[in-house]
């Protein structure tokens with residue numbers, strides 16, 4: 001369902017108002033006073049987050065984000081604040097950045113937080129969005145869509161709930177029995193709730209869902225409000241907190257896109273990292289190309305691939321922006337990507353996808369051949385999809401920036417090939433082929449690309465090696481195409497005097513040397529996209545690069561804990577599969593390493609730290625390496 005943005009309106013007395021719901025966004029007696037009295041104090045905050053490693057707040061309606069901003073400001077002002085604050089919220093009708101900024105301007109005391117929020121405000125696309133704020137210590141996870149679906153898809157344990165829909169009479173969906181039961185399912189032991197509503201059906205619904213509720217003194221003109229606690233649950237104990245692997249220590253095997261992103265995400269959480277790679281430095285495997293494309297793959301039914309690649313693309317570009325804001329150089333350009341239609345039938349389908357999904361034009365639109373040619377600056381074979389916010393990234397520069405961002409907690413072990421992993425006394429020991437210890441830690445993450453095939457992982461992952469060759473073409477500065485163009489293959493704009501055109505895809509072909517026929521193949525794809533473009537290019541005289549993609553049978557990566565038993569269990573459930581203690585994998589990135597790398601690392605890091613996940617439940621399960629035990633890949637099926 002396309003997201004319909006909220007329209008900024010005001011009531012007669014100047015309070016932000018929704019004509020869709022015929023209600024105001026916050027108490028006429030003051031938004032911040034209400035946030036402070038009802039939501040913070042009603043959940044015994046800031047006291048309850050003090051001394052904690054992390055604290056999770058879940059809100060039902062994000063609206064103008066004023067509760068969030070007030071909570072963030074209170075957290076900042078508290079010297080005993082928890083180390084990391086997670087705020088998770090759902091919003092069916094998000095505001096545009098401009099409208100948010102307009103409203104926030106009324107509260108100059110929140111300007112720093114409001115500006116940071118607006119600077120990262122995501123595209124209004126359905127699903128989960130994660131924002132990293134305040135030096136990565138405050139994480140905002142937003143679900144754009146109906147909370148009834150969002151809460152069912154959320155993987156989180158909330159310590160406090162802010163129930164803030166419009167009034168139950170005007171917005172009953174947000175106060176329904178279904179919502180209350182979903183909240184109870186997401187509640188951590190000792191979870192509390194607060195709301196300004198004391199409506200009888202709200203109290204009764206919460207009780208039925210398992211909360212004990214009581215009335216308390218209300219805010220402003222409201223005599224009463226409601227506070228609650230999850231019944232029959234002990235307050236989160238010291239032992240619960242100690243069970244969290246805070247300030248952990250991990251071995252990461254592989255310093256390509258997968259491993260470097262993982263190092264950065266764990267380092268941001270204070271972990272110590274031992275990064276092992278057989279090569280002399282990072283990005284020497286599949287991640288060593290001059291440029292790759294970072295863009296989504298939409299579908300008519302917005303299937304998992306479509307949702308995952310959209311989330312991965314948006315998260316990936318936001319991460320690059322954050323790295324750059326820290327002064328780290330990532331060579332990349334969101335110059336836009338044209339995906340040309342193969343034929344008339346595909347052109348019609350592409351147009352139908354754009355209409356059906358109704359995504360913001362900054363993310364996806366449809367252009368005819370003339371418009372595509374104007375965008376590219378040269379003749380193109382057809383029209384197609386225009387991803388205005390997508391573009392190219394140089395993978396080695398992203399790897400280097402991620403490692404630089406990891407700082408002092410990163411220890412690199414380059415030029416060391418992992419031959420064996422042994423678990424002794426709660427630690428995984430990594431040995432080389434002489435049985436010399438490289439490093440040891442309680443957690444291992446295998447991010448070894450196709451190298452995972454040589455490692456004894458218990459379960460044999462169905463990764464296949466897919467050889468790919470790119471061709472590097474000489475290019476004059478700012479010559480067309482000025483954007484990435486793809487269709488079967490892809491070509492980048494000019495980058496440092498070269499243009500990257502690719503790529504071949506050959507499964508189980510281990511030839512490391514460049515081949516003229518593969519260059520010819522790349523030129524053939526290029527000519528089909530940009531007629532006349534390859535005139536004068538000699539396939540026997542081109543430079544290029546060969547890499548081996550770790551491809552997956554269903555084209556989705558494998559992210560998460562490795563099953564303990566590698567035998568097929570078609571009747572089991574993912575949650576029921578026994579896992580190997582502390583052994584995780586990031587693999588199967590195939591032809592979309594740039595798309596997966598940041599979101600996969602953030603997801604696995606969140607799972608390792610028992611934090612809310614940035615992915616919906618069905619998407620996270622679709623990536624579980626255990627899925628192949630439930631439905632083994634069909635014989636003969638290859639990736640891409």
Ligand SMILES: Cc1cc2nc3c(=O)[nH]c(=O)nc-3n(C[C@H](O)[C@H](O)[C@H](O)COP(=O)(O)OP(=O)(O)OC[C@H]3O[C@@H](n4cnc5c(N)ncnc54)[C@H](O)[C@@H]3O)c2cc1C
Pocket residue numbers: 253254255256257258259276277278279282283284285286287288289291292293294395416417418419447448449450451452467468469470502503504546547548549550586587588589590591592593594595596
């Ligand atoms: C030609 C080509 C074009 C591509 N184009 C695109 C594109 O346009 N867009 C896109 O998103 N993706 C693209 N990709 C895919 C993307 O590059 C890969 O998905 C990604 O690089 C995989 O990253 P990785 O970290 O899993 O693997 P790698 O980058 O291969 O890293 C694995 C690392 O593990 C190390 N290693 C392996 N075994 C061991 C061991 N036993 N001990 C120690 N170290 C070990 C290796 O040395 C290597 O450095 C392309 C790939 C190729 C080859």
Ligand SMILES: C[S@@+](CC[C@H](N)C(=O)[O-])C[C@H]1O[C@@H](n2cnc3c(N)ncnc32)[C@H](O)[C@@H]1O
Pocket residue numbers: 006024025026059060061062063064065066067068090091092093145146147148164165166171173174
């Ligand atoms: C009272 S306002 C929230 C104010 C907000 N907490 C703040 O601090 O600014 C209620 C919000 O709930 C949203 N909402 C209503 N129904 C929803 C639903 N089914 N799913 C998600 N959000 C919904 C509305 O669009 C609105 O933004």
